[in-house]
Amino acid sequence: MHKVVIPIGPQHPALKEPESFSVTLSGERIMKFSARLGYNHRGIEKACEERTYIQDVYLTERICGICSHSHSTCFVQAVEEIAGAPIPKRALYIRTLVGELERIHSHLLWLGVAGHEVGFDTLLMYTWRDREVVMDILAMLTGNRVNYGINTIGGVRRNVTAEQAKEILKAMDTLEERTKYYIQIATKETTLIQRLSGVGVLSNKDAVKLGAVGPTARASGVDRDVRRDDPYAAYADVKFKVVTDNHNDVYGRTLVRAGELLESYSIVRQIIKNMPEGPIVVKVPRKIPAGEAVSRYEAPRGEDMHYVKSDGTEKPERVKVRAPTLANIQTVARMLEDRQLADLPIVIAAIDPCFSCTDRLTGVRRAGKRKKDVLKWEELHSYSIQYYREHGIDFTDLNKKMMKALK
Amino acid sequence: MTKEESIQSELIKKFGFLEGRTRIQRPRRIFAEVPLDSFKDIFEYAVQKLGFVILSTITGLDEGAALGFIYHVGREDGIMLNIKVKADRVNPVIKTITGYFPAADIYERELMDLLGAKVQGLPEGKRYPLSDDWPPGEYPLRKDWKKEPEKDEVKTNA
Numbered sequence: 001m002h003k004v005v006i007p008i009g010p011q012h013p014a015l016k017e018p019e020s021f022s023v024t025l026s027g028e029r030i031m032k033f034s035a036r037l038g039y040n041h042r043g044i045e046k047a048c049e050e051r052t053y054i055q056d057v058y059l060t061e062r063i064c065g066i067c068s069h070s071h072s073t074c075f076v077q078a079v080e081e082i083a084g085a086p087i088p089k090r091a092l093y094i095r096t097l098v099g100e101l102e103r104i105h106s107h108l109l110w111l112g113v114a115g116h117e118v119g120f121d122t123l124l125m126y127t128w129r130d131r132e133v134v135m136d137i138l139a140m141l142t143g144n145r146v147n148y149g150i151n152t153i154g155g156v157r158r159n160v161t162a163e164q165a166k167e168i169l170k171a172m173d174t175l176e177e178r179t180k181y182y183i184q185i186a187t188k189e190t191t192l193i194q195r196l197s198g199v200g201v202l203s204n205k206d207a208v209k210l211g212a213v214g215p216t217a218r219a220s221g222v223d224r225d226v227r228r229d230d231p232y233a234a235y236a237d238v239k240f241k242v243v244t245d246n247h248n249d250v251y252g253r254t255l256v257r258a259g260e261l262l263e264s265y266s267i268v269r270q271i272i273k274n275m276p277e278g279p280i281v282v283k284v285p286r287k288i289p290a291g292e293a294v295s296r297y298e299a300p301r302g303e304d305m306h307y308v309k310s311d312g313t314e315k316p317e318r319v320k321v322r323a324p325t326l327a328n329i330q331t332v333a334r335m336l337e338d339r340q341l342a343d344l345p346i347v348i349a350a351i352d353p354c355f356s357c358t359d360r361l362t363g364v365r366r367a368g369k370r371k372k373d374v375l376k377w378e379e380l381h382s383y384s385i386q387y388y389r390e391h392g393i394d395f396t397d398l399n400k401k402m403m404k405a406l407k
Numbered sequence: 408m409t410k411e412e413s414i415q416s417e418l419i420k421k422f423g424f425l426e427g428r429t430r431i432q433r434p435r436r437i438f439a440e441v442p443l444d445s446f447k448d449i450f451e452y453a454v455q456k457l458g459f460v461i462l463s464t465i466t467g468l469d470e471g472a473a474l475g476f477i478y479h480v481g482r483e484d485g486i487m488l489n490i491k492v493k494a495d496r497v498n499p500v501i502k503t504i505t506g507y508f509p510a511a512d513i514y515e516r517e518l519m520d521l522l523g524a525k526v527q528g529l530p531e532g533k534r535y536p537l538s539d540d541w542p543p544g545e546y547p548l549r550k551d552w553k554k555e556p557e558k559d560e561v562k563t564n565a
Contacts, residue, residue, distance in 0.1 A: 037513070038536030045521075046547055081433065211462055211510035224461070230435055230485035294436060294479060294487060296463070305463045305479065322464035322514075330510050 003031065008344075010039040019329070028341050028387075033333045037326075048319035053079055053153055053288055056316065060306070061147050063321060066109070069095075069102045070299035071306075071321070072151045077232055078295035078308035079153050079316075085284045089234070091155035093275045096234040097168075098142065098150050099297075100264045100271070104175065105134045106300035107257045107264075110349075111182065114254060117346040118195050119385035122399040123182070130178045133171050140164060155281030165272045172265045179261045185402070186254055195393045196251035200335040200347035203248055210334065213327045214302020215260065216351050218244045219252035226298035238270045250350045286314045299324050301351075325351070342387035345380065411437055411486060414457055422449055438489045446492050447502055450478065453490065454507050458482045462508040465515065467522040469550045474499040474522055494524070503528035521548040 009020040018039035024032040044063060048056045061072035073095055080087055108131040115123030135145045141164060142148035150156050186192060202212065207220035217224060225242040227235045243259035245252040288310040297304045302324030309318040328351045335347050388394070408416075411431045418439060419425050429439040441449050453459045459480035468475035473493040481487045494501055501518075503526050504511045516535040518524040523546040537547075546552055 034533070036533045036535075038534075038538070041536040043547065208460070209509060211508060224483065226485070229483065230481075230487070292438075293432070294463075294489060296481075296487070303463065307464075307466045307477065307479070309468065318466070318468050320464070320466040326513060327510065330513060 033336045067299040068147045074297040074306040078293040081293035082291040088279045089276045091280045092234045094156045103300045117349045120395045122402045154284040200250045215256045219256045220248045221246045226296045342384040435486045467518045500525045
């Protein structure tokens with residue numbers, strides 16, 4: 001059978017950074033998958049060197065649209081370590097609180113995207129409706145739905161009132177009930193189990209070897225979580241379980257994220273219950289003494305790492321960022337090797353849930369033919385759903401059933 | 408003796424010349440300044456004997472006369488060892504670590520693009536992260552590199 005090479009990207013909706021993939025097919029089987037990254041390189045590390053520490057808090061917050069708090073926390077932790085600033089406990093608790101709320105909104109968003117990619121759109125509608133509950137809480141606490149601006153060097157910028165705490169606990173009860181319902185669906189509905197099982201397989205050995213992080217690694221049985229292994233903020237004071245799974249596929253990644261949602265609700269409750277009184281910020285001089293520090297943070301997608309080097313001025317000498325997606329993108333090639341083209345959307349979406357609304361095209365060049373056929377992302381999406389419908393996996397009934405059950 | 412101190416003393420026991428070149432900055436953070444020609448032995452020892460099996464990333468630095476590289480490796484118990492080497496600025500040759508960590512490929516390509524490192528043993532591959540038409544010899548993370556002022560005009564093919 002002749003081979004067909006499909007370029008996907010650089011504009012691609014399942015990725016927060018534009019990337020260019022080249023997929024070599026034999027029939028419908030993926031023979032080879034390679035990636036060219038860097039299309040969204042904005043020079044943020046260089047830009048950090050030209051700005052003051054306080055400006056860099058806001059700049060690092062904008063590295064990612066979803067893990068915004070992850071990056072700003074990771075950055076301020078490094079700067080505070082160099083400055084030797086004693087951060088008030090209450091500030092650390094508030095950072096942890098916002099961090100877990102961010103994880104909840106990110107994981108709920110991912111569940112919806114995953115549902116959409118396989119044609120289970122009712123799940124998308126419900127999880128995104130539920131996500132609004134946590135978005136409202138974040139807006140109430142920080143004044144914004146994303147890019148919260150809660151961190152500053154030396155602590156946090158806003159306090160949590162008793163009324164707000166009550167609202168948060170109420171929201172956690174609602175979300176816990178909803179999440180339990182989704183877990184019930186994920187573990188009982190055969191359509192979903194069949195569609196996600198054995199798709200995007202990453203063995204434990206490969207996950208370790210390729211340096212996978214976060215839920216992608218944990219769904220392959222890699223028991224690593226920076227929150228437990230290298231505790232920061234208030235994580236040493238809270239009890240939680242690191243959720244792992246041995247399915248090694250997209251189904252496992254779904255179970256891990258759903259399980260992590262339940263753990264996050266529990267962490268939020270503990271934080272609210274045990275939050276100490278006291279100041280929320282200490283004054284840190286604008287000039288940071290010469291030094292260096294490495295800071296790690298468990299972002300919703302995995303380990304985020306910042307390295308900061310200072311030279312005694314008010315601007316850093318060097319800021320280095322390693323975001324989790326860079327570690328995970330390298331596992332996608334392994335996940336797709338010798339798999340169906342129809343699994344590509346969900347496998348890519350399974351490591352990274354960011355979705356852009358821009359129109360996107362997939363060019364298809366048949367071997368030996370000059371002319372390029374153009375396949376829109378929507379067409380690839382419906383092809384993937386149609387393919388599985390023909391192979392007996394159809395979400396139409398489940399969509400209807402769920403609609404009815406929740407009226 | 409804490410775990411960090413025992414790692415530090417094991418490093419010094421095996422590589423005597425590291426005496427006075429390692430420091431424990433805080434719990435779970437060890438820094439070691441390592442001569443370039445013995446980097447590979449020390450790195451291998453850390454990965455294979457001391458349990459540093461997680462590669463977080465490689466940081467590249469412009470330190471004036473030399474380029475600095477920091478290999479951030481971690482253990483399952485959260486201890487992170489930061490191995491620092493210095494390479495000549497004019498001919499900054501470092502050895503690839505993709506033999507230990509295949510995922511280091513992308514981090515090493517980043518060092519090549521942004522700092523002009525020459526990575527020995529890294530197979531040919533797609534560059535990262537700069538664009539294909541980026542001018543050769545321009546390394547934006549070097550301190551003497553300045554961004555060209557933006558032109559008002561938009562180039563067109565016409």
